[in-house]
Amino acid sequence: MVMFKVSCKQTSPFDDQKPGTSGLRKKVSVFNQPNYLENFVQSTFYALSADKVKGATLVVSGDGRYFSKDAIQDFGIKYNMENGGPAPEAITDKIYANTKTIKEYFIAEDLPDVDISIVGLSSFGGHEGPFDVDVFESTTDYVKLMKSIFDFEFIKKLFESPKFTFCYDALHGVGGIYAQRIFVEELGAHQSSLINCVPKEDFGGGHPDPNLTYAKELVARMGLGKDNSVGEPPEFGAAADGDADRNMILGKRFFVTPSDSVAIIAANAVQSIPYFASGLKGVARSMPTSAALDVVAKHLNLKFFEVPTGWKFFGNLMDAGLCSICGEESFGTGSDHIREKDGIWAVLAWLSIIAFKNKGNLNGEKLVSVEDIVRQHWAVYGRHYYTRFDYENVDAGAAKELMAYLVKLQSSLPDVNKIIEGIRSDVSKVVEADEFEYKDPVDGSISKHQGIRYLFEDGSRLVFRLSGTGSVGATIRLYIEQYENDSSKIGRDSQDALAPLVEVALKLSKMQEFTGRSAPTVIT
Numbered sequence: 001m002v003m004f005k006v007s008c009k010q011t012s013p014f015d016d017q018k019p020g021t022s023g024l025r026k027k028v029s030v031f032n033q034p035n036y037l038e039n040f041v042q043s044t045f046y047a048l049s050a051d052k053v054k055g056a057t058l059v060v061s062g063d064g065r066y067f068s069k070d071a072i073q074d075f076g077i078k079y080n081m082e083n084g085g086p087a088p089e090a091i092t093d094k095i096y097a098n099t100k101t102i103k104e105y106f107i108a109e110d111l112p113d114v115d116i117s118i119v120g121l122s123s124f125g126g127h128e129g130p131f132d133v134d135v136f137e138s139t140t141d142y143v144k145l146m147k148s149i150f151d152f153e154f155i156k157k158l159f160e161s162p163k164f165t166f167c168y169d170a171l172h173g174v175g176g177i178y179a180q181r182i183f184v185e186e187l188g189a190h191q192s193s194l195i196n197c198v199p200k201e202d203f204g205g206g207h208p209d210p211n212l213t214y215a216k217e218l219v220a221r222m223g224l225g226k227d228n229s230v231g232e233p234p235e236f237g238a239a240a241d242g243d244a245d246r247n248m249i250l251g252k253r254f255f256v257t258p259s260d261s262v263a264i265i266a267a268n269a270v271q272s273i274p275y276f277a278s279g280l281k282g283v284a285r286s287m288p289t290s291a292a293l294d295v296v297a298k299h300l301n302l303k304f305f306e307v308p309t310g311w312k313f314f315g316n317l318m319d320a321g322l323c324s325i326c327g328e329e330s331f332g333t334g335s336d337h338i339r340e341k342d343g344i345w346a347v348l349a350w351l352s353i354i355a356f357k358n359k360g361n362l363n364g365e366k367l368v369s370v371e372d373i374v375r376q377h378w379a380v381y382g383r384h385y386y387t388r389f390d391y392e393n394v395d396a397g398a399a400k401e402l403m404a405y406l407v408k409l410q411s412s413l414p415d416v417n418k419i420i421e422g423i424r425s426d427v428s429k430v431v432e433a434d435e436f437e438y439k440d441p442v443d444g445s446i447s448k449h450q451g452i453r454y455l456f457e458d459g460s461r462l463v464f465r466l467s468g469t470g471s472v473g474a475t476i477r478l479y480i481e482q483y484e485n486d487s488s489k490i491g492r493d494s495q496d497a498l499a500p501l502v503e504v505a506l507k508l509s510k511m512q513e514f515t516g517r518s519a520p521t522v523i524t
Contacts, residue, residue, distance in 0.1 A: 002123075002125070003125045003126070004109075004110050004111040004124055004131075005108070005126065005127060006106050006108055006127060007107055007108075007109050010103065010104055011104060012103075013100050013101060013102050014033075014099060017036075017039065017040050017043070017095075017096065017100075018092075018096045023086070038074070038107060039102050040095070041074060041105070043096075043098035044079050046094075046098045046102075047091055047094035047098055048091075052082075061138075080340075081315075083319055083339050084315075084339040085311060085312055085340060086310065086311050086315065086339075088443070090443075090445065108126070114133045115135075116135050122134075122135075139177055142344075143181055143182060145337065149273065149274070149345070149348075150274065150349075151352070152186055154352070154355055155348070157362060158351060158354060159187050159188045159189055160188065161358075163235070163362065163363070163366070164367060165193075165236070166183070166189050166235070166236050166237070167194075167218060167222065167234045168189075168193060168195070168347070169195045169196050169197075169217060169237070169238070169240075170195075170196055170197040170244070171206060171208040171209075171214070171242065172196045172202075172203040172204040172208065173203065173208050173242035173244055174199050175197075175241075175244030175343060175344065176197030177197075177199065179197050180194065182348070195217055195221070209331075210248035210331055211248055211524060212248075213524070219250075221233060222234065222237040222250045222252065222253065224255060233253060234252065235367060235370070236251060236351070236354060237249075237251075238346075238350070241331070244342075245332065245334075245343055246332050246343055247261075247331060247343035248331055249347070251370025251371045252371070254370055254371040254374070256370065257290070257386055258329050258330070258333065259289050259292050259384060259386055260292055260374060261327065261350075262285065262293055263292035263293045263295070263296045264353070264373065264377050265333065265350070265353070266293060266297070266302075267300070267377060267380075272353045272356040273349060273352050275335075276324060280300075281303065282302055282303030282323045283296070283297050283305075283323065283326065284307055284313075284314055284317055284323045284325075285305075285326065285328065286306075286307060286308065286309045286310075286328040287306050287309065287438075287450060288309060288328075288329050288388075288451060288479045290386045290481050291459065291481065291483065294306075295381045295384075299380075299381060303322060303323070305317055305322070305441075308436070308447045308450040308451075309330075309450070309451075311332070313440065313447075314326040316440055317442065318336040323336060324336050333346040335349075350370075353373065354368070357372075375491075378490045379487055382484060385481065385482040385492075385494050385497040386482075386494075386498075387498055387502070387524070388477060388480075388523070388524045390475060390476075390520055390521050390523075390524070391477075391478070391515055392521040393474075394475065394517065395473060395516075398514050398515055398516070399473075399515070400466070400474075402509060402511070403452060403476075405509075405514070406452045406464055407452060409433075409508075410452070413430055413431075413432075413433060416430050416454070417429045417430055420508060423507045426500055427456070427500050427504050428460060429456065429457045430454050430455065430456055431455060432455040433453060433454045433455065435448075435449060435450075435452050436452070436453055437449075437450065450465075451463050451464065452464040454508075459483035459485075460481055460482045460501060461480075461481040462504070462508075463479040464477070464478055464479075464509065465479075476511075478505055478511070480501050481501075
């Protein structure tokens, strides 16, 4: 048995180690500073009670990207609680407080690196007793969990239909390993259905974001790219990010917005997914996500929750038995089978819905397609036209002034509506405006300043959020949502449908005047 000793090292605080909604995110050059990673890890341990640390099992993992192997030897920097979900604000606040006062950290200097590419147990001895590192393969357990949720034999019949074609893009993240096991080996998809499914530390030189901008190869194959020479698109396509928790759903020449995706899963879950056969406990969405899920909840008489951005808020609801399905506009969807978003689960949910909609029709002339399912949903619940504008690296002072102006404007809704009427007479009136604040119904904690909302009489919304207010710059996110329940208008081009509200949002906020930007950095 290899022996090791723990040493105490002197250190000094860093002033930029406040965790975000899901861990501490900084550039590699920042983490490479002496003691930076060690300080944050030690501060995390200090934030936990002794009974949670001593003798406990700590699960360490990563998404395979560059520097993961190095970070894993130092225990990593994102802390999830014993329920499997991200640490709540009560814990991250303690971590941050510790990072500002830390004077020392403890480290096993002579503990050899563990080869995490080999499954097996490594045992070490220390001054407090034996210490084991168990490298395990997680796909088998995950497949078993998915089989307890979905009817794999039922979904497999969909793959056996000559009419159904499929494509999955892992963007060179770890989801490729799971895709091989589930979609090819379990469900019978052809090997050629998988693209970019070999994990690479640099994601093959690409950006592992499952959206229309970065999943270029999948977008082209699904008939949504500029190149029309790729042949007949598959019926169903999906992509995942680096660690496979976020997802994108596509039909043949058709994109499903994440806001619509979670609403459609919730609307069809009880009939299509065995795990939910007895009913849904409730549903929830992040505040910036469109209100498509709200309409489903109201129609089906389900408990509904609107929470701040961050999966930890969903986890609290799930632990209390209040929520079964949840989602966010940033391509995250999940259920109470775990306390994190789950991209593979979302794909299986969609496959279950498609299989159910085509029950008895798998050899028919034409399958009920992804687009058919979405349009049928709009016909019942209405359509939430939706877009997000990101203004990145805006001067932090200017960004704060813009947000303060929007808050001040909310003090008089008649004045707001007068301004809007002067911009566009064809836009509904604002009936409510606030700075979103959330009181957690489970632990009573209050989260303030979560975004500025303007709610319109017809169900439309404008939401403004600020993030990254450091010394370099800030990001302003503008969410624009136009609700339409007139069946004759739900088939409009999204850009045309949103144009009036986009104009109102930009002029009402004085976006260009405050930021100097004539256009957003990114539109999704």
